[in-house]
Amino acid sequence: MDPLMPPPARRIAVDRHPTVVAPAGGAAATLGPAALTPPVPPPPASQNGSAVHRAPSAHVAERMRLESLWLGYGERWVVRDVNLPVRQGEVLALIGASGSGKTTLLRSLNRLTEITPGATRAGYVTLDGEEVMGIEVTQLRRRISMVFQQPNPFPMSIFENVAYALREPGARPGLRPGRSSRRRSELSDQVVGALQRAGLYEEVADELDRPALRLSGGQQQRLCIARALAVKPEVLLLDEPCSALDPISTATIEELIVGLRETVAVVIVTHNLQQARRVADHVAFMHLGELVEYGPSNQIFEAPKHQRTHDYVAGVFG
Amino acid sequence: MASVAQPPTPIAGKGRDSVRSWPLGDQIAYGVSWGTGLLLCVIAGAIVLFMLFKGLSYLRLSLLFSSPSPSLDQSQSGGFLDPIEGTLLLTTIGTLIAAPIGISIGSWLSEHARPRWLARMVESGVEMIAGVPSIVLAIFAILVFSKPVFAFLSETSSGGSVFARSFINAGLMMSLIALPLIVGATREALNQVPAHVREASYALGHTKATTLRRVLLPASRPGIATGIVLGMGRIIGDTAIVLIVLGQTARLEPAGGTPVLSLLRGTGSTLTSYVYENSPAGEGHAPQKAYAAAFVLLMMVLAINAIAMRLSRGAGEAVQWIR
Numbered sequence: 001m002d003p004l005m006p007p008p009a010r011r012i013a014v015d016r017h018p019t020v021v022a023p024a025g026g027a028a029a030t031l032g033p034a035a036l037t038p039p040v041p042p043p044p045a046s047q048n049g050s051a052v053h054r055a056p057s058a059h060v061a062e063r064m065r066l067e068s069l070w071l072g073y074g075e076r077w078v079v080r081d082v083n084l085p086v087r088q089g090e091v092l093a094l095i096g097a098s099g100s101g102k103t104t105l106l107r108s109l110n111r112l113t114e115i116t117p118g119a120t121r122a123g124y125v126t127l128d129g130e131e132v133m134g135i136e137v138t139q140l141r142r143r144i145s146m147v148f149q150q151p152n153p154f155p156m157s158i159f160e161n162v163a164y165a166l167r168e169p170g171a172r173p174g175l176r177p178g179r180s181s182r183r184r185s186e187l188s189d190q191v192v193g194a195l196q197r198a199g200l201y202e203e204v205a206d207e208l209d210r211p212a213l214r215l216s217g218g219q220q221q222r223l224c225i226a227r228a229l230a231v232k233p234e235v236l237l238l239d240e241p242c243s244a245l246d247p248i249s250t251a252t253i254e255e256l257i258v259g260l261r262e263t264v265a266v267v268i269v270t271h272n273l274q275q276a277r278r279v280a281d282h283v284a285f286m287h288l289g290e291l292v293e294y295g296p297s298n299q300i301f302e303a304p305k306h307q308r309t310h311d312y313v314a315g316v317f318g
Numbered sequence: 319m320a321s322v323a324q325p326p327t328p329i330a331g332k333g334r335d336s337v338r339s340w341p342l343g344d345q346i347a348y349g350v351s352w353g354t355g356l357l358l359c360v361i362a363g364a365i366v367l368f369m370l371f372k373g374l375s376y377l378r379l380s381l382l383f384s385s386p387s388p389s390l391d392q393s394q395s396g397g398f399l400d401p402i403e404g405t406l407l408l409t410t411i412g413t414l415i416a417a418p419i420g421i422s423i424g425s426w427l428s429e430h431a432r433p434r435w436l437a438r439m440v441e442s443g444v445e446m447i448a449g450v451p452s453i454v455l456a457i458f459a460i461l462v463f464s465k466p467v468f469a470f471l472s473e474t475s476s477g478g479s480v481f482a483r484s485f486i487n488a489g490l491m492m493s494l495i496a497l498p499l500i501v502g503a504t505r506e507a508l509n510q511v512p513a514h515v516r517e518a519s520y521a522l523g524h525t526k527a528t529t530l531r532r533v534l535l536p537a538s539r540p541g542i543a544t545g546i547v548l549g550m551g552r553i554i555g556d557t558a559i560v561l562i563v564l565g566q567t568a569r570l571e572p573a574g575g576t577p578v579l580s581l582l583r584g585t586g587s588t589l590t591s592y593v594y595e596n597s598p599a600g601e602g603h604a605p606q607k608a609y610a611a612a613f614v615l616l617m618m619v620l621a622i623n624a625i626a627m628r629l630s631r632g633a634g635e636a637v638q639w640i641r
Contacts (some may be wrong), residue, residue: 110521138525141523142523148514150514154518154536164533167524220640227518
């Protein structure tokens with residue numbers, strides 16, 4: 001692909017029937033109505049929630065539900081018929097080898113897959129019962145925020161990085177000191193609050209105006225978490241958030257993740273099985289685009305029901 | 319104090335670390351590259367040294383602060399204050415026009431570029447402008463700007479014909495000289511920003527426009543500044559457009575009485591055209607002054623290049639993400 005021309009082109013697969021065989025579904029993998037037939041396309045965005053799909057609530061704190069979700073690039077499906085709940089009060093870890101589709105799955109939750117040309121989607125992803133395709137995308141991404149593999153603070157001060165997240169989409173700047181002291185102090189409280197939740201405030205309290213890119217890698221990643229938390233999201237997506245970090249920073253961030261689950265539903269993609277074991281309450285194991293097994297962390301690691309899961313957590317392949 | 323541990327003698331590993339052990343063909347190629355590189359250094363050094371020697375021996379401080387006057391006697395023909403002012407004015411006009419347009423085109427090509435056919439067209443358009451000799455641009459400018467529609471950009475003679483030569487006209491053409499450099503630098507700088515940084519901004523619910531304005535362009539500032547400064551260097555050094563589109567008046571000749579507008583619509587000269595006119599090829603026949611002016615010109619361009627290098631080196635340090 002021409003690297004100079006990367007912008008998005010959204011195509012929702014409506015008429016293309018997947019040619020793949022039915023997934024290796026187990027009893028644990030099928031939570032919703034198990035639809036192995038090619039799924040019905042999601043309702044168009046224009047209907048704006050009037051015809052949304054309402055899933056039966058399995059858990060009081062369930063925030064998101066993935067049903068018969070198929071994701072692909074061009075002609076190739078990389079996620080096939082996945083059914084998963086995302087609950088508040090727990091951490092859900094997606095594990096699996098490279099190319100198992102877990103990152104694609106994660107990125108589809110806040111519709112970030114749409115910026116990849118040729119990305120297709122079928123099936124349902126609901127947030128509080130509302131199909132995500134029906135939610136205005138900028139609003140959706142403030143309700144489901146995300147932290148990436150590499151720390152990616154913006155080239156501005158620590159304060160501005162968090163303030164940038166709080167800025168309403170499309171709003172004029174107007175955040176400079178003196179413009180409106182009341183707004184500034186309100187904003188300041190929110191920024192400090194977010195930094196505190198991310199466990200970074202104590203370290204940077206005196207230097208909020210320092211460039212964020214001068215921070216250490218672990219601090220940068222916590223700043224990115226603060227940025228993601230600043231908008232008070234309902235769901236926090238973490239895409240291998242510690243893979244670029246040292247063990248000490250990793251431990252700090254893992255602690256943070258576990259602490260966050262009470263207020264946000266956390267979904268983490270990780271390559272690191274020990275990490276999944278440390279932070280996750282539920283684990284979903286994916287292999288070659290299919291959800292092989294989903295269950296409580298203990299079950300997946302101690303008594304997996306499927307041979308593939310057993311082999312993967314035992315390190316037979318990876 | 320206990321004896322300090324001594325490092326062991328380094329062991330020289332056997333291998334092809336010496337050029338002498340290379341195959342003959344490689345040795346010859348190595349020698350040729352080495353020699354040509356050295357030759358280029360010698361040429362560059364000779365230009366600077368020659369101009370330094372010639373220029374400094376003829377340069378008088380008074381030359382920098384006196385206007386040229388038409389006289390066959392060299393002691394009466396004045397200095398090159400007006401050409402220096404002309405160079406600065408023309409560079410300012412050209413840059414002010416080229417920078418916003420170039421940054422916009424570069425950003426659009428890098429971040430949006432839809433529809434594809436239009437992007438490809440814009441891309442080859444920019445490439446074509448970069449490839450057009452400036453003398454051709456100059457001729458084209460005379461052709462276009464002498465149309466009555468563009469009369470407001472220059473003087474109109476009593477007979478009604480549009481003169482087509484003015485600072486603003488030359489500045490417009492100069493902006494085309496700088497434009498490809500600025501477009502290229504903007505694209506290059508934006509491409510240096512990792513994709514996940516854009517995605518992080520989109521993931522916060524921000525639009526492409528906000529992301530570009532608040533994240534990507536600030537991150538690309540050093541690279542873009544380098545492009546702009548290089549463009550300024552090109553404008554300062556261009557001769558053909560000045561000779562043809564600036565009107566060839568040794569002094570700044572404002573058109574009309576409006577303060578700024580008259581200057582923009584008026585004619586003048588720059589250091590390049592001054593050097594040309596006073597060289598043996600021109601009509602001024604004051605080679606000493608040509609040398610002195612050429613020295614000043616060279617110093618300006620070298621200073622500009624030094625700034626550009628400084629900026630581009632700063633770009634590497636300022637914004638670096640963990641890969």
